Amino acid sequence: MSEVEKLKLELKALGKEYSKIKDLPPKERGEFGRKINQQKQTLLAKIKQAEEAAESEEIEPLDVSAPAAPNQPIFRPQLGTRHPLMVELDRVTAIYSDMGFNVMESTQLDDEFHMFDSLNFAKEHPARDGYDTFRTREGFIPPAHTSTMQHRALKKYKRLLDGDGQIAVVMPGRVFRNEDADATHEHTFYQCEGVFVSKDATMGRLFGVLKRFFELYYGEKLNLKTQPGYFPFTEPSAEFLIEKPASLGGKGWLEMGGCGMIHPNVLKTAGIDSEVYRGFAWGGGIDRLAMLKYDLPDVRYFESGKLEFLEEY
Numbered sequence: 001m002s003e004v005e006k007l008k009l010e011l012k013a014l015g016k017e018y019s020k021i022k023d024l025p026p027k028e029r030g031e032f033g034r035k036i037n038q039q040k041q042t043l044l045a046k047i048k049q050a051e052e053a054a055e056s057e058e059i060e061p062l063d064v065s066a067p068a069a070p071n072q073p074i075f076r077p078q079l080g081t082r083h084p085l086m087v088e089l090d091r092v093t094a095i096y097s098d099m100g101f102n103v104m105e106s107t108q109l110d111d112e113f114h115m116f117d118s119l120n121f122a123k124e125h126p127a128r129d130g131y132d133t134f135r136t137r138e139g140f141i142p143p144a145h146t147s148t149m150q151h152r153a154l155k156k157y158k159r160l161l162d163g164d165g166q167i168a169v170v171m172p173g174r175v176f177r178n179e180d181a182d183a184t185h186e187h188t189f190y191q192c193e194g195v196f197v198s199k200d201a202t203m204g205r206l207f208g209v210l211k212r213f214f215e216l217y218y219g220e221k222l223n224l225k226t227q228p229g230y231f232p233f234t235e236p237s238a239e240f241l242i243e244k245p246a247s248l249g250g251k252g253w254l255e256m257g258g259c260g261m262i263h264p265n266v267l268k269t270a271g272i273d274s275e276v277y278r279g280f281a282w283g284g285g286i287d288r289l290a291m292l293k294y295d296l297p298d299v300r301y302f303e304s305g306k307l308e309f310l311e312e313y
Helices: 003-023 026-056 084-098 146-161 203-218 264-269 286-294 307-312
Strands: 167-176 188-198 224-228 234-243 253-262 278-285
Touching (some): 084 188, 084 286, 146 188, 146 264, 146 278, 188 203, 203 253, 203 278, 203 286, 278 286
Antiparallel strands (some): 188 278, 224 234, 234 253
């Protein structure tokens, strides 16, 4: 972590001190506030100085004409390691596999049908325009969610519904959003989608799957709760939250994704009789799981390519 990043973390921590003012006696509030403001101004000055120093730092040019010594590496000798996101992605799919789910990798370039039409998006839905979704000049779409795989999964595995069978599949993959990046938002990240279809699928079973997954992932008992949500491809829809694991502080609730019963139109489009079969679906970010697990303050670390971060994890 660079000096600038360390100072910015100190500044963020200092900002939390302002909330203590309301609990102080009125006579002490002014002096306390002045001290915090002085510390804030000092940190801002240090950040500016560190940023200017980083910009003016001279980089020693590489002498491309210099002979290379045999058996002597030109770059730093280091064996490669797996990226933390790939480690967590494998962990996620391993848990679902043990729970009986098939795994189907998501695509990184898709079309209008799988992105919107097969998921019951109305023609006038705002997500279809360029403010939320990237598009290529040829009209292809880098998927904004792994839900683009729902139709493919339902079509591929619907043969398993014969008799009293079921569809159970998860689909991890990389997704892309046209939004500004900050500490909690990134334009490129990973998600994992899940679908389950049978004759007797219920919301209760959905919540049981989610609770079981998070308990296995974080290695402890956890409570789960939901709140109303809206997605065109599920009805009813909900957003699900877990309590923060005790090993990571254990206070408060964290929103982890969306879920709901698969909309009958989505089943019909895949050739599944919605009068006989019901299903549920859910999806959430793998980056968010890893951020919580590693107690990271900034999601952009995953895409930064910074060796300091990669070496630490």
